[in-house]
Amino acid sequence: MGSDSFREKLSDITPRDILAKIKKNLLLIVTIAGVLIGVILGFIIREFNPSDTTVRLISYPGELFMRLLKLLILPLVISSLISGAASLNAKLGGKIAIRTVIYFLVTSLMNASIGAFLAISINPGMDAVDVVSDEGGRTADILDSFMDLGRNIFPDNLFRATLQQDQTKYNMVNSTLSNGTVILKQVPYLGLRSGTNTLGIITFSLVFGAILGNLGKRAKMVVEFFTIVDEIILQIVKLVMWLTPVGVGSVICGRIVGMGDLSLIVQQLAYFIVAVVSGVFIYQLIILQIIYFLFTRKNPFKFYFGLAQAWMTAFATASTSAALPVSMRCMKELGVDERINRFVLPIGATVNMDGTALFVTIASIFMAQLYKIPLGFGDYVTVIVTSTAVSVAAASVPSAALVLMLMVLGAIDVPTASVNLLFTIDWFVDRFRTTNNLLGDCYTAAIVEHLSKQELEEMDKHQLEEGNIDENAGEELKASTTCSTLVERSNENLRA
Numbered sequence: 028m029g030s031d032s033f034r035e036k037l038s039d040i041t042p043r044d045i046l047a048k049i050k051k052n053l054l055l056i057v058t059i060a061g062v063l064i065g066v067i068l069g070f071i072i073r074e075f076n077p078s079d080t081t082v083r084l085i086s087y088p089g090e091l092f093m094r095l096l097k098l099l100i101l102p103l104v105i106s107s108l109i110s111g112a113a114s115l116n117a118k119l120g121g122k123i124a125i126r127t128v129i130y131f132l133v134t135s136l137m138n139a140s141i142g143a144f145l146a147i148s149i150n151p152g153m154d155a156v157d158v159v160s161d162e163g164g165r166t167a168d169i170l171d172s173f174m175d176l177g178r179n180i181f182p183d184n185l186f187r188a189t190l191q192q193d194q195t196k197y198n199m200v201n202s203t204l205s206n207g208t209v210i211l212k213q214v215p216y217l218g219l220r221s222g223t224n225t226l227g228i229i230t231f232s233l234v235f236g237a238i239l240g241n242l243g244k245r246a247k248m249v250v251e252f253f254t255i256v257d258e259i260i261l262q263i264v265k266l267v268m269w270l271t272p273v274g275v276g277s278v279i280c281g282r283i284v285g286m287g288d289l290s291l292i293v294q295q296l297a298y299f300i301v302a303v304v305s306g307v308f309i310y311q312l313i314i315l316q317i318i319y320f321l322f323t324r325k326n327p328f329k330f331y332f333g334l335a336q337a338w339m340t341a342f343a344t345a346s347t348s349a350a351l352p353v354s355m356r357c358m359k360e361l362g363v364d365e366r367i368n369r370f371v372l373p374i375g376a377t378v379n380m381d382g383t384a385l386f387v388t389i390a391s392i393f394m395a396q397l398y399k400i401p402l403g404f405g406d407y408v409t410v411i412v413t414s415t416a417v418s419v420a421a422a423s424v425p426s427a428a429l430v431l432m433l434m435v436l437g438a439i440d441v442p443t444a445s446v447n448l449l450f451t452i453d454w455f456v457d458r459f460r461t462t463n464n465l466l467g468d469c470y471t472a473a474i475v476e477h478l479s480k481q482e483l484e485e486m487d488k489h490q491l492e493e494g495n496i497d498e499n500a501g502e503e504l505k506a507s508t509t510c511s512t513l514v515e516r517s518n519e520n521l522r523a
Contacts, residue, residue, distance in 0.1 A: 061272030069283025086281030092274025106257040111369025112236025142388030151298035152396025171195040182227035264352040275343035341465040375468030380418040382460025387414040
């Protein structure tokens with residue numbers, strides 16, 4: 028019976044239906060083709076030992092594609108957050124913010140716990156080849172990180188925040204002890220590093236949008252301006268997306284051609300890569316789908332595959348922020364309320380780092396295993412909690428997790444000299460953990476929208492009532508104007 032109905036469905040499919048499906052998913056199909064061609068060409072070109080110039084030329088189209096995406100980040104974040112915050116009243120905006128933050132923290136803690144479980148089960152540091160570097164790496168301190176986080180949330184110059192971020196740095200200075208001995212001492216100072224201070228921009232945009240929404244009719248033109256800017260940016264994104272096959276293929280091909288000895292990398296870090304990638308897909312294909320189904324009672328995989336374009340962009344660029352324009356477009360096509368998308372996604376791209384929490388936890392335990400340092404239950408709890416905390420302070424840029432890992436290693440007193448070992452494969456695992464970050468943001472928006480349906484409906488009803496009041500007031504004004512005109516004309520006739 029079931030096979031007969033299946034055959035009937037197949038027989039009902041016409042060539043026109045197939046062409047319509049292909050046309051609808053054409054961008055996704057050519058993007059997948061671009062990824063596959065990039066991988067195949069990368070491994071073929073590697074065999075010819077290309078020069079550095081050849082590698083640069085191969086990577087050049089991908090570089091231009093990433094620059095285009097990054098160009099759209101700032102105007103998209105500002106316009107979407109201002110229009111999104113302005114469209115939500117203060118009470119609803121507060122509820123959505125609380126739900127979003129709680130969900131972000133719980134899922135990051137969940138990822139860190141998955142990472143700890145996999146690191147203990149797989150034990151990736153057992154057979155790893157220890158390559159100790161003489162370089163100690165960058166000085167990292169968890170207190171400095173959170174103090175910098177606060178400074179970046181509240182920038183002292185909005186225009187500088189579009190170009191630079193505050194960062195605690197250290198100078199080595201001579202210091203004389205009481206016995207006359209001169210030693211070198213690290214002295215902290217507040218410096219700057221290049222890169223958009225997205226947190227500061229988000230804070231300003233949220234406050235600006237919330238106050239704009241409370242001004243009511245007087246601010247209507249300004250709200251419409253930012254809404255239109257947001258729509259214009261998304262239209263530009265649609266055009267840029269047709270460059271995805273070439274851009275993504277170029278990035279992946281260039282990376283494969285330019286990486287070092289594959290056999291050595293596999294020998295040293297095979298189990299580590301397996302642990303990270305397994306954790307990513309366990310979370311994406313099992314945990315996320317269960318959470319989505321429990322909250323929404325809808326088919327989670329339909330939602331998951333609807334985000335394929337954004338997933339591939341995040342994988343290619345290794346940056347949630349760079350993929351933000353694409354994820355905004357995908358979420359719009361999946362029917363998630365735009366007010367929630369504009370509010371949740373830009374914030375999530377900066378502070379929600381599920382994949383980073385997973386990676387930092389596995390990498391920290393891996394380093395302890397590498398140095399044969401036994402960890403107790405308290406140490407594992409410290410790693411999980413600290414990894415969750417520092418992931419919030421992570422900048423949404425490639426390879427930020429390696430710097431965060433230094434803070435976690437400091438918390439459990441594990442040497443950091445061999446951290447450079449992970450640089451050889453970070454470009455690869457970074458792409459997988461970035462897809463976790465992106466999907467976490469998108470699923471958060473969908474679940475928060477479901478939890479906020481009642482408030483959104485009330486707000487729609489309130490806006491509809493306001494519109495009716497405005498319409499009635501306009502009709503009354505028109506009627507009174509007409510009446511006064513008729514009275515004036517009758518008076519003129521009487522005078523005549």
